[in-house]
Amino acid sequence: MNLGTSAIIGGMLFVLAIFVGLFAPWLAHTDPVMGANLVNAEEPPSWIWWFGTDAQGRDIYSRVVHGARISLTVGIVSQLVNSVIGVTLGLTAGYWGGWWDDVVNGLTNVMLAIPSLIFALAIMAVLGPGLTSLLIALGLTNWSFTCRIARASTLSLKSQGYVQAARVLGYGDLRIMITQLLPNMIGPIIVIGTLGMGGAVLAEASLSFLGLGIRPPYPSWGSMLSEARDQITTAPWLSVFPGLAIFLTVLGLNLLGDGLRDVLDPQSRSRRT
Amino acid sequence: MTAAPLIEVEDLRIDLDDGAKHVAAVEGVSFRIDRGETFGLVGESGCGKSITALALIGLLRRPLSIGAGAIRFEGREIQGLSAAEQRALRGNRIAMIFQEPMTALNPVSPVGRQIAEMFVLHKGKSWREANQLAVEALANVRVPAPERRVKDYPHQLSGGMRQRVMIAIALACDPDLLIADEPTTALDVTVQAEIIELMRNLCAERGTAILMISHDLGLVANVCRRVGVMYAGRIVEERGSDDIFRAGAHPYTQGLVDSLPRLGSRAALGRSRLREIAGVVPAISDFPSGCRFNPRCAQATEICRTTVPETTWLGAGGLVRCHHHA
Numbered sequence: 001m002n003l004g005t006s007a008i009i010g011g012m013l014f015v016l017a018i019f020v021g022l023f024a025p026w027l028a029h030t031d032p033v034m035g036a037n038l039v040n041a042e043e044p045p046s047w048i049w050w051f052g053t054d055a056q057g058r059d060i061y062s063r064v065v066h067g068a069r070i071s072l073t074v075g076i077v078s079q080l081v082n083s084v085i086g087v088t089l090g091l092t093a094g095y096w097g098g099w100w101d102d103v104v105n106g107l108t109n110v111m112l113a114i115p116s117l118i119f120a121l122a123i124m125a126v127l128g129p130g131l132t133s134l135l136i137a138l139g140l141t142n143w144s145f146t147c148r149i150a151r152a153s154t155l156s157l158k159s160q161g162y163v164q165a166a167r168v169l170g171y172g173d174l175r176i177m178i179t180q181l182l183p184n185m186i187g188p189i190i191v192i193g194t195l196g197m198g199g200a201v202l203a204e205a206s207l208s209f210l211g212l213g214i215r216p217p218y219p220s221w222g223s224m225l226s227e228a229r230d231q232i233t234t235a236p237w238l239s240v241f242p243g244l245a246i247f248l249t250v251l252g253l254n255l256l257g258d259g260l261r262d263v264l265d266p267q268s269r270s271r272r273t
Numbered sequence: 274m275t276a277a278p279l280i281e282v283e284d285l286r287i288d289l290d291d292g293a294k295h296v297a298a299v300e301g302v303s304f305r306i307d308r309g310e311t312f313g314l315v316g317e318s319g320c321g322k323s324i325t326a327l328a329l330i331g332l333l334r335r336p337l338s339i340g341a342g343a344i345r346f347e348g349r350e351i352q353g354l355s356a357a358e359q360r361a362l363r364g365n366r367i368a369m370i371f372q373e374p375m376t377a378l379n380p381v382s383p384v385g386r387q388i389a390e391m392f393v394l395h396k397g398k399s400w401r402e403a404n405q406l407a408v409e410a411l412a413n414v415r416v417p418a419p420e421r422r423v424k425d426y427p428h429q430l431s432g433g434m435r436q437r438v439m440i441a442i443a444l445a446c447d448p449d450l451l452i453a454d455e456p457t458t459a460l461d462v463t464v465q466a467e468i469i470e471l472m473r474n475l476c477a478e479r480g481t482a483i484l485m486i487s488h489d490l491g492l493v494a495n496v497c498r499r500v501g502v503m504y505a506g507r508i509v510e511e512r513g514s515d516d517i518f519r520a521g522a523h524p525y526t527q528g529l530v531d532s533l534p535r536l537g538s539r540a541a542l543g544r545s546r547l548r549e550i551a552g553v554v555p556a557i558s559d560f561p562s563g564c565r566f567n568p569r570c571a572q573a574t575e576i577c578r579t580t581v582p583e584t585t586w587l588g589a590g591g592l593v594r595c596h597h598h599a
Contacts, residue, residue: 161376168330168371169442170364170395179390183381 007259013252017245021068028062032219042235052237054227060237063219064245070220071249074134075201081139082200083193086146091177093147094154104147111144117203124212134213138200146192153185160184187264191257198253205246221246278305279449279482280329280367281345287324287333287506288340289557297340298557299325299506306450309480311473313493313514315529316503317554322486325503326452329484330367331359346450365395368443370472372455374435378427384438385411385423391445410441414471433464440472447479454486469496490529494518499590502526505555505565512591522593524570525550564596572597 020027029050040057043049051060093104111119120137127133157163163180171179207213208222216223221242228238287299299321306312314322327333329344331351344351346362354362371377379387388410389403398406404423411419414437427435436456443451453472457465473496476483487493493500494514501511502525510523521527528550552569555561561568567577574597582594 161371161373162379165369165371165377166379167332168363168369169391170360170362171390172360175394179382180379184379 004259004263006255007263010252010255010257010259013248014256017068017072017249017252020065021072024065024069028059028065030059030062032058032063032066033217042231044235045237051241052235054235054238055231060224060241063224064221064241067219067221067224067242067245068249070131070214070218071201071204071222071246073131074138074204075197075249075253078135078138078200078204079142079193079197081135082141082143082196083146083189085140086143086148087150087182087189089143090147090150090152091154091181094151095158095173095177095181101151104151108144108147111141116141117206120203120207121210121212124207129212129215131214134204134207137207138203142196142199142203146189146196149188149192150185153188154181157181157184188261191261191264194253194257194260198250198257201246201250201253277348279308279310279347280484281305281343281348282325282329283343283345285325285328285342285344286340287321287328288338289336290338291336294558296557296560297506298337299328302342302503302506302508304501304508304511306482306484308449309477309482310499311476311483311485311497313485313487313497313500314503315487315490315493315500317488319554319557320503321506322503323454326369326454326484326486329452330363330369332363361395364391364443364448365446366448367450367452368446368448369452369454370436370439370443370456372458374432374439374459375427377439378435380427383424383426384430385425388423388438388442388445391442395446406445407441410445411438413444413475414438414441416441432460433468436460436464436468437471440468440475444475444479444481448481450482450484451476452484452486455488456485457492458487458489465492472496490517491533502529505560506557507565507594509566509595510591510593512587512593513589516587516589516591522587522591522598523566523595524572524597525566564594566595 037057040049040053041055043053045052049059049061051064053059089104089107093101119141123137123140124133127136157180163176166176166180204213204220205222205225208220209226211226214220214223216227224242225239228235228242232239282305283303285299285302286297289296289298302321302325304312314325316322324333324337328339329351331354333339339352346367351359351362378384385404385407388407389400392398392403392406393400407423408419411422416422416434416437427438430438451472456472457468460468469492472483475481483496485493485496490500494517497514499511500514500517501508502517502523503509504525510517510521510526512522517526518530521530528548531548532550534547550569555565555568561578563579564570564573564577564582567573570577576596580596582596585593585595585598587593
């Protein structure tokens with residue numbers, strides 16, 4: 001794929017998901033939780049029930065639409081928390097060096113050594129299920145790559161003339177970090193963040209599937225998959241549509257991340273011209 | 274009050290300590306610059322000019338450190354100031370421009386914003402006011418169409434334009450001292466002349482003192498009233514710039530003067546080679562004993578190899594450190 005094709009496709013999928021999440025109440029046909037009506041139980045997809053209905057007669061389409069809100073909130077917010085933690089630690093560690101650098105490096109290595117889903121599981125087990133604990137669990141467990149990138153970029157940028165010049169002109173450490181270092185490393189940070197967002201959507205689905213994330217009856221794509229597990233042969237639409245939603249959102253974020261990497265990386269930019 | 278110079282360096286020693294070895298990279302350096310005065314430091318690469326400048330603004334970093342001596346700005350010792358007080362001096366009272374205008378500007382920030390930042394940082398202006406002042410600052414350094422140029426990124430400007438922007442940043446807060454470290458080395462000759470002229474005029478208008486650092490004696494003598502010649506970490510001669518050219522007292526100074534091409538001289542007409550100084554500047558770790566210039570000096574005798582020459586005062590406030598000075 002050339003220039004931004006993958007970025008454009010990925011961006012469109014992501015924007016579509018956000019649009020669905022934002023306008024869920026208007027797009028949904030029925031209330032995702034209260035819209036149960038046993039008369040309509042387990043209807044296959046049709047013109048009336050686009051994605052079919054579940055055993056309680058709830059409209060799957062409406063639940064998938066509302067699920068976008070939870071999945072995207074978790075994906076975006078938790079990845080933002082990760083990025084802020086990773087950039088803050090990596091930037092300060094690279095800039096100041098010394099014992100602080102050793103501490104941050106040690107912490108990063110520990111985080112990289114623990115599978116992040118297992119770590120998130122442990123945090124969820126302590127905090128209990130729910131949206132807030134999901135955000136905390138996923139926001140604290142996935143910053144190590146961002147931190148590594150931020151630290152490495154800082155180390156190479158630190159010796160640049162303009163960073164030295166800023167010091168000579170009387171900039172304080174914080175001002176140097178915010179005006180000189182951060183804007184020059186933001187490209188890779190955004191790429192990692194976008195890819196991480198896809199990871200967070202998947203992690204939310206996994207945790208909810210395991211019953212530790214969003215609890216039924218609230219619709220999250222992961223919890224819907226979990227509920228649909230028993231009926232996968234008798235009512236496949238129960239798992240196909242939430243699964244498809246996860247697949248398309250994560251695919252979109254990954255394509256967007258890859259595309260942004262090509263657009264933001266100066267080396268690949270000069271290769272094209 | 275009139276007696277206190279703007280900046281006074283007294284017997285400065287800068288140590289280089291990399292754990293294994295401990296050597297003095299700069300030693301016994303003294304000079305003073307009065308308000309509005311222009312002073313030049315000349316010498317070959319590696320003679321300690323740039324680290325002397327860094328010491329002046331309190332930015333020596335490991336493995337370099339000030340070993341002895343004092344640097345006083347308006348009578349106050351720079352080493353005695355807190356980090357915040359030093360920051361308030363840098364860029365505000367003492368500014369600096371660099372050799373490489375290509376790399377000294379932040380590539381992802383419009384130049385106007387980089388100028389405006391100085392007003393926000395040191396003068397406490399709002400961004401709105403600062404942006405307005407940035408346009409004026411660009412106009413002052415004769416950048417055409419400044420209200421459009423402020424939005425440009427450094428890569429959209431030529432080398433000369435970038436150096437003008439650097440000067441605008443350095444002079445933004447009306448500093449008392451401008452340190453120019455090889456300000457034109459990366460530029461071609463015609464641009465060089467323009468930039469030097471601009472810098473000199475702006476500083477003269479504002480009464481800003483200049484400390485100019487360069488390997489180019491001709492350039493320094495052109496800009497500065499007094500010149501200090503550095504060799505291997507020591508000042509070997511300090512004179513008015515006319516005297517240096519007419520009658521350099523130290524053999525090294527004479528060598529520098531002789532190695533300049535001059536219009537109308539035999540060398541420029543191609544009948545004889547330019548004279549050069551034989552040999553290279555010794556490495557910091559093995560400075561020769563006695564006079565450090567002795568291995569390259571035609572007039573060296575036994576005393577030059579054993580004894581460090583004392584300061585000899587010449588007329589008009591000049592000085593030389595040589596056993597056999599002219």
